[in-house]
Amino acid sequence: MMRQAAAALIARDLRLLWARRGDALQPALFALLTVVLFALGLGGDAKSLAPVASAVLWLAVLLAGLLALDSLFRGDAEDGSLEQWMLAPVPLWWLVLVRTLMHWATTALPVIVAVPLLGELLHLPRAQLPVLMASLLLGTPILSLFGAVVAALTVGMRRAGILVALLALPLYVPVLVFGAGAVAASAQGLDADGALLLLGAGLVISLVLAPPTTAAALRIAHN
Amino acid sequence: MNPVVRWFHQLGSPPYFDRFAARWAPWAYLLGLLAMGVGLYGALFAVPADYQQGDSFRILYIHVPSAWMSMAVFALMAFYAAIALVWRIKLCEILAMACAPSGAAFTLVTLATGSIWGKPMWGTWWDWDPRLTTELIVLLVYVGLMGLYAAIDDRRNAARAAGFLAIVGVALLPVIRWSVVWWNSLHQGQTISLFGKSHMDPSMLWPLVWMIAGTKLWFVGSLLGRARADNLRRETGKDWVTKLAGGTP
Numbered sequence: 001m002m003r004q005a006a007a008a009l010i011a012r013d014l015r016l017l018w019a020r021r022g023d024a025l026q027p028a029l030f031a032l033l034t035v036v037l038f039a040l041g042l043g044g045d046a047k048s049l050a051p052v053a054s055a056v057l058w059l060a061v062l063l064a065g066l067l068a069l070d071s072l073f074r075g076d077a078e079d080g081s082l083e084q085w086m087l088a089p090v091p092l093w094w095l096v097l098v099r100t101l102m103h104w105a106t107t108a109l110p111v112i113v114a115v116p117l118l119g120e121l122l123h124l125p126r127a128q129l130p131v132l133m134a135s136l137l138l139g140t141p142i143l144s145l146f147g148a149v150v151a152a153l154t155v156g157m158r159r160a161g162i163l164v165a166l167l168a169l170p171l172y173v174p175v176l177v178f179g180a181g182a183v184a185a186s187a188q189g190l191d192a193d194g195a196l197l198l199l200g201a202g203l204v205i206s207l208v209l210a211p212p213t214t215a216a217a218l219r220i221a222h223n
Numbered sequence: 224m225n226p227v228v229r230w231f232h233q234l235g236s237p238p239y240f241d242r243f244a245a246r247w248a249p250w251a252y253l254l255g256l257l258a259m260g261v262g263l264y265g266a267l268f269a270v271p272a273d274y275q276q277g278d279s280f281r282i283l284y285i286h287v288p289s290a291w292m293s294m295a296v297f298a299l300m301a302f303y304a305a306i307a308l309v310w311r312i313k314l315c316e317i318l319a320m321a322c323a324p325s326g327a328a329f330t331l332v333t334l335a336t337g338s339i340w341g342k343p344m345w346g347t348w349w350d351w352d353p354r355l356t357t358e359l360i361v362l363l364v365y366v367g368l369m370g371l372y373a374a375i376d377d378r379r380n381a382a383r384a385a386g387f388l389a390i391v392g393v394a395l396l397p398v399i400r401w402s403v404v405w406w407n408s409l410h411q412g413q414t415i416s417l418f419g420k421s422h423m424d425p426s427m428l429w430p431l432v433w434m435i436a437g438t439k440l441w442f443v444g445s446l447l448g449r450a451r452a453d454n455l456r457r458e459t460g461k462d463w464v465t466k467l468a469g470g471t472p
Contacts, residue, residue, distance in 0.1 A: 149391060153384045157374055167367040167388065170360045171395060174402035213391065220308075220383045221375075 005090040006098045013102045027064040028110045034060040035118045046123040053122035054132050054183035060118065061111050061136060062176060065143050066165055068107040072099070072151040073218065082155070082222055092218065093211040096148065100211065104144040112136050131186040131196070138199040139179035145210035146171040152217035175202065235314050237454050238463045244451035248444045255441030258433050265430030279343050284430050286336040288438040289329045293361060296326035296442065301393040304386025314450075316382035317457070319389065320372050321449035325442055327365035333358055353404040360399055364392045378457055
C-alpha cells in the first residue's frame, strides 16, 4: 500500500514536471545568476574569487532551494490534493517524505549537477570540488526536509513571499555552517570528514523527524 | 475541586482572564519599574567602577538581564504553545503570541547594548562570536514568528502555526548555537568572553539581582497587557466585551 502510493505520487510528480519542463531548470538558472553576480561584484579575477568560491556556491545552491520551496505543497493545496493526502489510508508523513525527496531530486539535484561548471566560473580550486559535492549531496536534502516544515506552515497563505525565507533561514544556519565549513576545513588542509559525518548524521535525524513534523504542520495550517 | 485547579480552569475563561489581567498588569509594571529603579541606581551610582573596564562595564546591568529574558521568554512561549497545541486552550495561544513582541524587544536591547559595550572594549560593533550570532538568530526567529502570526487570517490557526514553529525553534536553537561554536572554533578560540556571574564581586552583584527581578516583573505586566488586548480583540462582539466598552449588548 505505502509503496503503491509512493509510486503513484512519484509518477504524478514526474508527469507534472515533464508538462512544465522549462520550469525545472529555474533553480539552476537562478544559481547561475547568483554566481555571475557574485563574480562580477567581486571583480572577476581568479585571485579574489578562488578563496570564496566554495562559500558562494553553497549560498547559490541554498538560495535557489529557498526560491523553489514555496512550490513544495502550494499546487496540492490549491487543487485540493492535499485534502486527499490527509484522508488517504497511508500515513501523511509518508506522502510528505516522498514529495520532499521528489522535490529535492527535481529542484536541488539539477543545481548540484551544475555545480562543477559553476565552480569553473568561480575558479574553484579543483581539489575542493569532491568535498564540496559531498557536502552538497549530504546537506541539501536536510535543507529540503527543514524547508518542508516552513512550506507546510505557510501553505494556507495566498502569498508567503519573504516570510518563507525569514522562517527557513534560522533552520538553515547549521547546515550552511557544516556544509561550507567542511569545504573551508579541507581548503586549510584540515580533515573534512568530521563535518561531513555530522552532516550525514543530521540527514539521518532529519529524515526521521522532519516528515512527521511537516505532517503535523500541514494539519495545523490546512485544517 | 482543588481551589488551585479551579482557579486555573477559571483563568481559561476570557472574561475572567480579562478581569485578572486588568487587575494585575499595573501592579506588575509598578513593581517592575520600582525594582529596575533600585537596580539602575545601584548600577549607575552605588557600585564602584571596574578596575579594568572603568565605567563602561555598567551597561552589563541592562545587557545581562535582557539576554536572560530573551532566552527565558522564548522558552516560556514554546511552553505555552505546547499547552495550546496539546489541550487546545485558547488562552495559552494568546499568551504564547503575547510573549513574542516582548521577547523580540529584549533580544534587540541585548544586541544593542552588547554592540555599544563592544565598540570600546573589543574595538568593534559586531563580531561573529557564537553568542552574538545566536542572539541575532533568536531575533530573526522572533520576527518570523510574529510575521507568521500576522500573515494568517484565522487567529486560532495563526496562533497554532506560529506556536508550532516556536516549539521547532526551541528544539533547534541548541543545534544552531552549537554549530556556530563549532564553526568559530575552526578559525580561532574565543579570545574575549563576557565575564560570567561567578567571576563577579558580590559588591557588584546586587544591582544585577534587582534588574533581573525588575525585568521579569515588567515582562509579566507586558504579557498580561498584550494578552488582554488580544483576548478582547478575539472576543469582539461578545456581550461581556460590549458591556465593558460601555455599550448595550
